[in-house]
Amino acid sequence: PTTTTAKEKGGRRSAGELGKSSSRQMVDLKPPRGTRDFFPEEMRLRTWLFDKFRHVSWVYGFEEVDFPVLESEQLYTRKAGEEITTQLYNFEDKGGRRVSLRPELTPSLSRLVLQKGKALQLPTKWCAIGQCWRYERTTRGRRREHYQWNMDIVGVSSMEAEAEVISAIVDLFKLVGLTSEDVYIKVSNRKLLQSLIGTLGVADDLFPQVCVCVDKLGKVPREALCKELVGLGVTQDVSETIVGLVAEGTFEDYERALSPQEGGGEPEVLREIKELLEILRARGIEDWVEFDGSIVRGLAYYSGTVFEAFDREGELRAICGGGRYDHLLSTFGGTDQPMVGFGFGDAVIVELLKQKGLLPELSPEIDDIVVALDPALQRYTGQVAGKLRSLGRRVDVVLEQKKMKWVFKHGDRTNARRLIILGQEEWERGVVKVRNLAEREETEILVDDLI
Numbered sequence: 001p002t003t004t005t006a007k008e009k010g011g012r013r014s015a016g017e018l019g020k021s022s023s024r025q026m027v028d029l030k031p032p033r034g035t036r037d038f039f040p041e042e043m044r045l046r047t048w049l050f051d052k053f054r055h056v057s058w059v060y061g062f063e064e065v066d067f068p069v070l071e072s073e074q075l076y077t078r079k080a081g082e083e084i085t086t087q088l089y090n091f092e093d094k095g096g097r098r099v100s101l102r103p104e105l106t107p108s109l110s111r112l113v114l115q116k117g118k119a120l121q122l123p124t125k126w127c128a129i130g131q132c133w134r135y136e137r138t139t140r141g142r143r144r145e146h147y148q149w150n151m152d153i154v155g156v157s158s159m160e161a162e163a164e165v166i167s168a169i170v171d172l173f174k175l176v177g178l179t180s181e182d183v184y185i186k187v188s189n190r191k192l193l194q195s196l197i198g199t200l201g202v203a204d205d206l207f208p209q210v211c212v213c214v215d216k217l218g219k220v221p222r223e224a225l226c227k228e229l230v231g232l233g234v235t236q237d238v239s240e241t242i243v244g245l246v247a248e249g250t251f252e253d254y255e256r257a258l259s260p261q262e263g264g265g266e267p268e269v270l271r272e273i274k275e276l277l278e279i280l281r282a283r284g285i286e287d288w289v290e291f292d293g294s295i296v297r298g299l300a301y302y303s304g305t306v307f308e309a310f311d312r313e314g315e316l317r318a319i320c321g322g323g324r325y326d327h328l329l330s331t332f333g334g335t336d337q338p339m340v341g342f343g344f345g346d347a348v349i350v351e352l353l354k355q356k357g358l359l360p361e362l363s364p365e366i367d368d369i370v371v372a373l374d375p376a377l378q379r380y381t382g383q384v385a386g387k388l389r390s391l392g393r394r395v396d397v398v399l400e401q402k403k404m405k406w407v408f409k410h411g412d413r414t415n416a417r418r419l420i421i422l423g424q425e426e427w428e429r430g431v432v433k434v435r436n437l438a439e440r441e442e443t444e445i446l447v448d449d450l451i
């Protein structure tokens, strides 16, 4: 039965009622649909993963940036039919502004690049980790938020930029214990599709929509794909040619399908792909990558190289993905800069590490528990803890009188290394008892000599 709350009674609750919290209707303790809570156990794993993300960005010399999770909707109102823009978590705020929770980080990073303008030192190498949102109506119960790690290079046109960020992904995989037998990165180039549809007479301005459509290969039946292409104005047989080649085309098929450069010579896109694979070989990571013409990526703004990482078992969705997007800035009214980057989500990688038995054992790590045996000494626990903390030790102070049985159990639960015990008689001699919980040894140490 629910009681009539103060609100229903139309007034503030009396002091007496404040104490009657048990009579209140319990609020929903679960997080909003499609979102996750991170209790300490989950937070330790997330912190472990983000530390790996940040370590790789650090050793690559990238600088971390951040920006609001809430952005103007206009950053995402692209018209290419991308899933990400049809599932915007968008709304009108109280000032009548059209805003959205960000579905990805790249547009925000691009906004910062444009904001810096000519003051931006090129090349710029930035990274970010942030929560991204989508609003899925379907009842599939899919998540509505995930965290993404991005690394982006601004101002480098050569394939060295692609190789650098692909190499960073490989280093992340190595850092979490994965090998090239567990995962691999499929590499392609959107110019393949651009040249192909050009050769087949498809209007160039359909390119972003064709990419978004062809990216669904493997996720929707081919017939539906062809139907969607026909819906864009592509003829049935050209649609079948495109889908067939993207689905099964080898590098050689593309060499045959693409017309040579004017005046002869290998099509530029094939040369670019070969160059990238050669640079990756020179970096010694050829085992981690391979050409795969079916990689298109679902974001409209990619303009060149695209890549996605997968588990070799082929059971999971893409672990991460990225590419070159040299013309995104002009879609925001700015001057284009060559840009390359990737997004790496926090979900599929954890799923894969779980499957591989590579999740780390993470438990709370307390160095010292400080406890006062005598209430009169309780106030000195902070002073003792402060000295240890200033030495970088992680110290948990028992803040109220507890029986030693509880303290030992607490030490067990927190994997504490030592108990620092304040006793009256010892305190008067300027010492504390230090109990090493692993070796079960107890010594007396001058407070000043504590380390």
Ligand SMILES: OCc1cccc(Br)n1
Pocket: 084, 103, 104, 132, 133, 134, 143, 144, 145, 146
């Ligand atoms: O990767 C698409 C996406 C975007 C935002 C939130 C989630 Br969950 N997934």
